[in-house]
Amino acid sequence: MTLLEVKSITKRFGGIVALRNVSFKIDKGELVAIIGPNGSGKTTLFNVISGVYKPDTGSIFFEGRDITDYPSYKRARIGIGRSFQIPRPFPGLSVRESVAVGALFGAAGKGLSVEEALRIADEVLRDVGLYDKRFELAGKLTGPEKKLLELARALAMKPKLLLLDEVMAGMPPAEIDRLSKIIRDVAGNNVATLSLVEHVMRAVTKIAERAIVLHRGEIVLEGSVEEVLMSEKLREIYLGVGVVA
Numbered sequence: 001m002t003l004l005e006v007k008s009i010t011k012r013f014g015g016i017v018a019l020r021n022v023s024f025k026i027d028k029g030e031l032v033a034i035i036g037p038n039g040s041g042k043t044t045l046f047n048v049i050s051g052v053y054k055p056d057t058g059s060i061f062f063e064g065r066d067i068t069d070y071p072s073y074k075r076a077r078i079g080i081g082r083s084f085q086i087p088r089p090f091p092g093l094s095v096r097e098s099v100a101v102g103a104l105f106g107a108a109g110k111g112l113s114v115e116e117a118l119r120i121a122d123e124v125l126r127d128v129g130l131y132d133k134r135f136e137l138a139g140k141l142t143g144p145e146k147k148l149l150e151l152a153r154a155l156a157m158k159p160k161l162l163l164l165d166e167v168m169a170g171m172p173p174a175e176i177d178r179l180s181k182i183i184r185d186v187a188g189n190n191v192a193t194l195s196l197v198e199h200v201m202r203a204v205t206k207i208a209e210r211a212i213v214l215h216r217g218e219i220v221l222e223g224s225v226e227e228v229l230m231s232e233k234l235r236e237i238y239l240g241v242g243v244v245a
Contacts, residue, residue: 002064003028003193004049004161009058011044011217018044019055020217026161031184031194033208033225035201037238041217042197046163049195050082051075062161076105081159083150083167091139095130096121098138099152106157117156124152127182144171151179155186161193168203180206201229213237 004026011019019041026032034042047053049060051072059068067075081102090098099121104112125131128148133141138149151167164183168176180203183194196208204211204225211228213221215237221228228234 001028002026003030003062004195005061006045006049007059007061009045009048009055009060011041011048011053011055018217019048022058022214022217022219024212024219024222026193026195028160028193031196031207031209033196033204033211034214035197035199035204035211035228036214039216040214042214043165044217045214046082046165046195046197050080050163073105076157076159077110079106079160080163081106081154081157081161082163083154083165089138089141089146089149091137093138094135095138095141095149096125096134098149099124099156102153102156103158106159120156120158121152124155127155127186128152128179144175147171148179151183161195163195163197165197166199168200171200173202176200176202177206179203183207205229 002025006022006024009019009022010017022045034045036042044053048055051070055068059066061067062078062080067078090101093101096118100114100117103117103120122131122134125134128151130145130148130152133145141149147167147169151164154162154164168179171179184207194207196204208225211223211225212219213228213234220237221231221233
């Protein structure tokens with residue numbers, strides 16, 4: 001069953017076309033990676049899906065309803081959760097409180113008590129390995145720890161669709177493997193659908209089942225992860241850019 005449908009999306013910034021006539025579907029429970037060189041439109045696509053940007057043309061459907069005009073907070077309420085490429089912690093809140101905010105604003109947040117939100121925060125922080133830092137100020141975390149906080153906050157939203165924007169960037173292989181397992185397990189346990197923007201191909205191969213390749217704002221390749229990574233087209237796109245192993 002289709003969870004997300006992106007139909008003929010175009011997004012411009014002045015004279016720059018960031019996305020051009022982008023269309024695809026993601027089914028419930030599917031694990032999808034969106035890959036492509038820097039500047040290919042990956043994060044812009046996530047921003048359009050999550051409501052940060054409104055497309056110039058085209059439509060977004062979620063569970064069959066047109067959400068193109070929904071603000072980002074309303075999309076979070078109906079089950080779209082995301083992390084950001086550049087972490088955005090609440091510097092004055094503790095790590096635990098920051099994750100609890102995600103729980104309160106997510107799909108299960110309506111009617112959720114603060115105590116229940118904090119319980120969810122503790123559970124997720126154990127999963128990502130930040131539980132021992134739960135009482136520290138979020139703004140004091142290291143760069144990699146802030147990435148983990150972004151992941152935890154997104155997971156706490158209990159989303160139906162989880163959008164992860166380069167959460168693995170800069171992490172060592174062992175940490176990539178650990179987090180890849182966490183993400184797959186969480187997606188499986190909660191029947192969540194995952195869309196992953198990632199440069200780290202190690203993470204893509206461990207998490208995703210299907211890959212969509214963006215280049216200069218257009219979808220140029222789509223298929224199973226194995227098929228896409230073996231394609232000559234992908235090598236041509238990344239020639240001189242360098243795919244991270």
